[in-house]
Every structure is written in C-alpha cells, then in structure tokens.
Amino acid sequence: MKKRITILMVLCLALSCALFAQGAMETEKLPVKVLILPKFEIGDISSDFPGEAQYYYDAYVKDGEAYEIKGAFEGNKLYYKDGVALYLTGMGKVNTAVSLTAILSDERFDFSDCYFFSTGCAGSAREYTVMGDVFVITACIDFDLGHHADNREMKDQEATTWFHDEGYDSSSYKLLNQDLANKVFELVKDTELSTTDKTRRVMAKTFDDAEWATRDPKVQKGTTVSGDNYWKGVYDEANALLMAETYGAPDPYALTEMEDVALAVVLDRFGLLDKYIVIRDSVNMDVFMYGSTPENLWSIDDSLASDDSVESADIFATARKNNFLVGSKVVDAIILGNL
Template sequence: MIEVFKTGLSALTISAIGATIASGEPVAVKVFIGTMFEIGDNTGDRAGEFQHWYERYWTEAEPQDVPGAFKPVYCDDAGVCGAVLGMGKVNSSASMQAILLHPDYDFSQAYYVLSGVAGTPPSRGTIGDVVWGTWLVDYDLGHRWAPEEGEPGAPVFMPRSGYESYRLFQLNPELVAWGVALSDDVELRDSDAARQYRQRYPDAAAQAAPGVKTGTHMTGDTFFHGPGLSNEAQYIAELYGADDYMITEMEAAAIALVIDREHGTDRIVSLRGAVNFDQGNPNETTLQHLDPAPGETAGGFAETVENITLVGAPLVDRIIADWEQWKDGPPASVAD
C-alpha cells in the first residue's frame, strides 16, 4: 500500500498564510482541488463532493473569499488549496477564472484535481466506480435536431466548425498513469443498497463491484438520460477520436478551458465517481429512472464520494511529498 501523507494546518501556519496574503506575497499553489458542490457544512454532516477533501487537508484552514468565486478558497501549509466551484459549466468556470486571476495565489506550477460525482453507462461502469478522465469532451458544441427530423436511426448531432480548440482536451497521459498507478491498490467502499440496485441491470459491468477505471468524461449542462442520449455521447467520443465515454458530468471541459488559457492542460486530472447510471434498467422507462418512486433510487452515494478522495489523495500526497521531482512536471516513469 502506498503511504499516504495527511497534511494539515497549525494555528501558526494559518497566521503565516494570513500574513503572506496581507504582505502581498501570493500563496504558491502546488495542488488545487476543485469540487462542484457541498450538501451542507464542510464537515460533520452528510458529505457532498468537498467534505472528504476538506477533512483531509483543511480542517484548520481559514477560508479566503475571492471576488467572483462561488465559495471561499482553503489552503494548507504544504500548498494544497481547494474550493467548491459551483455546478454547471458557466458557474464552475467563472469561479475557476476568478481564483486563477486573484493575486493572492500563484498557480504557475500548480496541479489541478477536478473532482466530483457523475453518471456512467451500465455497459461500461457501475455505482461506486472512480474514473480518471483521459479525454474531456464538450457534449454541447454542435448542432442537434429532433430524431423525427432526420434519417431514421441516424445520429442527431453534428459538430460545428470553429469549436475545435476547446470542445476536446486530451489530458496528460503521464499524469493519468501516475494517478492510476497510485490508486491501484486502494480499497473502495461499497454498500448493500448499491449491490442490490446493480442487479436491476443485466450488464456485467453494471453488476460488478466498484473499481478504478479510465475513459472519456463527457461535459454537458444537460443532465441527459436514456440509452439514446448515452449512445449519442459514445458517438461524439468516437467522432472526436477520444476514448470510450465513461462519465457524464457538467463542468470539467469548461474548467479545463479556463486553466488552459492561463497555464495549459498538462497538470489537470479529472476524477469522477459514478453515483448513478445514465439510463434506466430494461424494466423502467427513462422518465421512471429520472423520477423514481420512494425507495427506488440508487444507493452508494456516501460510499462513492469517499471513494473519490481515497483514489485521488495518493496522487496529491505524492506530488507534495516529492515536490522537487514534480515541480517541473510529472516524472517520466511511474514508480510505486
């Protein structure tokens, strides 16, 4: 098992960070963790996307408000910073830009972990999976029409020229390989409710225990559901030459675009945990899947948000522990 280093802030460190900001010297950010929402408080209640990260790195950190950002930024003494950025492409990317441009922070050598929950197609994933993104694809940049207005059975999406430089991002394969290797032996959480829910789907992938995987993260403000739109997402991934569509989410490609314009994308990882399938099982309609009866929802949310941090933290901690080897980019060879 890879040793995981837990970082924290002493009162003296908090004062030091406050003094640094007050003196005009920016905080040197080594890793920035961006999540999209939190359910309630940052600790002590039901966990959303931010809570497990917060409890690992920032329980003693002072929140720093940034004009234009959705929520405050937290930093520890090792240079691990993070914030809740907000849900959706516009919300999250606006927050990221505000934080990137704020003079209190130096992002010139920073790595980024874009972290959150998501959906997955039952043919490739299951509840509780954590997926390292290899490609980020924008689901929305193109033309769409109603199926009855096109050729029967033909795709109803066509790319629009002019979006080529920001509808598709390949994430750094070396950095992804590090993330996968460092999380290879992480024991993922699961629940009886999730195990029972998976059995409603005939797919082997859907019925499997959760694991760590890789693939394309499809970013769209539309919370799409159903086999038709799932197939369309796979079609778009293939059309753009990306890997198989594994995750549907609402923010990563937009945040990556903001980071790319300032610092490039070589230090970005997108890490998503699957809390739902992107379509109903064969015995329910898409609408029934979207609006389930009481007691019919998928289990495993609490376990999945914990899994995301369990999978992502070893990479964060390795970057910090071996900063001299990482500050100029990921080491070329993946080591245990």
C-alpha cells in the same frame, strides 16, 4: 557639510530599502501546490453527509484560512492550508469556468507550481462501468457544442442526434496530459473500492444479471462528457459514444458530468492544462434504472444522496468514499512532491 549630506543619503537609501522589503513581504503570494475543485456540497462542508468537498476539506484545509474570491461563486470561499487550496466552484460549465478564472486572476496566490484537481460524482456508461467505480480521466468532451436534433425530427428515429462541427473543436474537446494521467493511474489503480448490497441488486435487476453489471467497482481510465444538460437515456448515450469516437479520445466514453471540460478550457487558456487531473466516481448510470422513466424520475424529488433513490440506490456515500480513497493518494503525492 558634505559628511552630513552623505549620512542623510545613506539613511534615505536604508529607509527606501526597508520600505521596499516591507512592501515585498506584504505582497508575497501564497504558493499553491494543489487546488482541489469540487462542485457542490450537501449541507455543511464538514461533519455531516458528504457531498463532493467534505472528505477533502476535512483532510486538507480544515482550520486553515478562508478567502473571499471576487467574481467567483457567491458565498463560497477559497480554503487554504499548508499549500493546499479548495474551492467549491458551483455546478455547471459557466459557474466552474467563471470560478476558476476568478481564482487564477487573484494576485494573492501563486499557481506557478500548482496541480489542478477536479473531483466529483458522475453518471456512467453501461458495460464499461458500474456504480461505485472511480475514474482517472484522460480526455474531456463538451456535450453541448456541435449540433443536436430531436430524434423525432430524424428520418431514422434510431440514429444518433449529434452532429460534429469543427468550428467548436478548440473548446469542445480537450486531451489531457497523458503522461500525468498514466502516472496518476499507476499510483491509484489497485485501490480497493466498495459497493453496497442494494446497488448490486439494482444493477442486477436493471441489466438482467449481466456479468459486467454485478462486478466489484474498480479504478479505470476513461473519457468524460460534460453537459449543462443533466441528460439520461439510450439516445444521448449513443451521442456520447459517438463524440468520443469522433474526437479520437484515447480511452472509452465512461462518465457524464457537468463541469470538467469547462475547467480544461480555462486552464488551457492560462497555459496550465498540463497540470490538470480529474478524479470522478459513478453514482448513477447514464440510462434509466430499475423501470424509471423521465416522467416519474424528474417530476419527484429524487435526491441522488437518498438511500431510497430510484436512480442511484444507496451508492452515493460509498462512491464519495471511494473517490477520496483514490483522490487522497494523488493529493498526498503532490504535497510530498512525488508526482
């Protein structure tokens, strides 16, 4: 009798161990080495005119698995293949913050050893940049946090119209991991970038043949200013320059876009900011180009992706390729464990 009881106990223990092992296998998380975060795509995600995702999708996650992410951007999927994940976050700070929070909260994925790679296009600052440049970002600033005035309300109508408020500092300025940014920059700084003849002509005509305006595009380090407002013009450019100076950013204000500081805030709150990398390319300038005005630019359907764009000439597709030439070196280094 005792022998039977012992045998039954052994069988029950073995069965429990087997069920536990099976459960552990079923709940094993997918390890993510790098999460690529573009913001929008033009048309299909593959095999047509490239938006922010296409080159990276085709190179790293095409034919991989696709996962629905609860609470993220409606209709978009997280693509996963061989440790690389890609998700289109949607545009603007709210969309990107909610998307990344939803992804990080998804228990199917293991982000403990992950790098977070934000990629996209941007507008860029005069004199320091030209269209087609690619930037390794070292600090992110929120354009909208603080106090803003309309310059028509100012005593000095030529003065800057942004006023710093320290109460927002924990969210309005994020210094990225400088050691990581420097490693990335050393890896990519000599990447040869391209431009177009039309872009050179537009830059030359807009900026009176200034030497800086007609140089070849290159890889640089810089600070980005994220605004939910798609702003443009000399007054807000002055505000962006003031923001970088006020926060003590390590590199000059270079780009304005709509998402990167929001991603930085989310990663910081999850304790993951030290693994955040931002690679952005310039597809237009932060001031009005070639005689354009707010009224004639934004009252028409002037797609940045059009070769006839008043705002970006025909640089969009070339700048996206430039971005991928730089960014793929970073992603490849992460995959190989060389970063």
